[in-house]
Amino acid sequence: MSTPTRPRAPRRTHLLIAAPLLAATLLAGCSTVTDGADAASSTASGEATSAAPTTQTIEHARGTTEVPAEPLRVVVLEPVQLDTAVALGVIPVGAAVLSDEAGIPAYLGEEAAGIESVGTVTEPSIEKIAALEPDLILGTESRHSALYDRLDEIAPTVFMATQTDPWTENVALVARALGDEAGAQTLLDDFDARCTEVAEDHETAGQTAQLIRPRDGQLSLYGPTSFAGSALECAGFTTPERDWEDSISVDLSYERVFEAQADLVLVTTSDTSDPATMPEVITTNADAFPDAHLVDQSFWITGVGPLGGMTVLDDLDRILSEQ
Numbered sequence: 001m002s003t004p005t006r007p008r009a010p011r012r013t014h015l016l017i018a019a020p021l022l023a024a025t026l027l028a029g030c031s032t033v034t035d036g037a038d039a040a041s042s043t044a045s046g047e048a049t050s051a052a053p054t055t056q057t058i059e060h061a062r063g064t065t066e067v068p069a070e071p072l073r074v075v076v077l078e079p080v081q082l083d084t085a086v087a088l089g090v091i092p093v094g095a096a097v098l099s100d101e102a103g104i105p106a107y108l109g110e111e112a113a114g115i116e117s118v119g120t121v122t123e124p125s126i127e128k129i130a131a132l133e134p135d136l137i138l139g140t141e142s143r144h145s146a147l148y149d150r151l152d153e154i155a156p157t158v159f160m161a162t163q164t165d166p167w168t169e170n171v172a173l174v175a176r177a178l179g180d181e182a183g184a185q186t187l188l189d190d191f192d193a194r195c196t197e198v199a200e201d202h203e204t205a206g207q208t209a210q211l212i213r214p215r216d217g218q219l220s221l222y223g224p225t226s227f228a229g230s231a232l233e234c235a236g237f238t239t240p241e242r243d244w245e246d247s248i249s250v251d252l253s254y255e256r257v258f259e260a261q262a263d264l265v266l267v268t269t270s271d272t273s274d275p276a277t278m279p280e281v282i283t284t285n286a287d288a289f290p291d292a293h294l295v296d297q298s299f300w301i302t303g304v305g306p307l308g309g310m311t312v313l314d315d316l317d318r319i320l321s322e323q
């Protein structure tokens with residue numbers, strides 16, 4: 001593998017101006033040659049000293065890895081890595097997707113639409129990744145541990161510890177690997193500012209909110225450390241009290257649906273335009289769930305990152321404005 005280097009800054013040239021007198025010219029010439037040589041030497045030394053490094057060392061779940069200072073061909077294996085890269089203007093050449101049907105999330109915009117799939121998040125394809133000739137690969141220890149050595153043979157590979165870490169910490173790691181930690185901080189500051197705006201506009205303090213994901217005949221409730229839960233709390237809501245068992249979510253059977261009550265209930269679906277996707281166990285208990293809304297799971301569940309976070313807050317703002 002080779003690391004792309006930046007073109008060196010052009011050397012400056014100096015013009016020698018002859019004096020009208022021969023003796024003065026000779027003396028000036030000798031002096032100018034000496035001074036010019038010193039200046040050239042000084043300039044070359046300055047250029048060498050100020051030249052930006054072409055690599056950087058990143059600490060991550062697998063230790064330390066030397067990566068390109070400005071990677072050009074990045075492959076990402078997690079939603080938060082994809083979202084963060086696009087938010088920072090680094091469009092990956094390849095990305096693992098949640099499912100072949102879902103593909104690259106639409107909320108990421110047209111720039112991301114052409115990113116090539118390298119398999120699913122749980123089963124990325126080594127062959128597809130290698131074919132893209134990346135100069136940096138981002139993955140997750142909790143999901144891709146068995147693949148690390150093979151990935152690292154293809155390109156320098158940086159792993160997050162787990163996708164369930166606080167998402168803002170993972171954003172910071174991804175940004176460091178991409179060489180733009182300051183850019184990520186700006187994005188997170190903008191997210192916090194938007195949270196404050198939503199909280200103040202809708203006076204959410206003191207209200208509870210619960211995100212519910214129906215699946216496999218049960219209800220998954222997302223807690224305060226989950227992406228969506230933390231976004232709701234950032235916007236002033238409180239997640240109802242329960243034992244989250246150090247997890248981002250807990251599962252309830254339909255018989256325990258009343259444990260999912262909150263002032264605001266958000267239920268994820270792949271089609272928000274179809275009211276039939278609201279679980280019957282909630283619609284038949286409308287008195288217990290007077291303020292329940294369908295929300296798009298493509299960003300409320302899987303839109304982890306700065307762009308997804310802003311999309312969630314915009315959607316929340318819309319819902320609260322329509323009440």
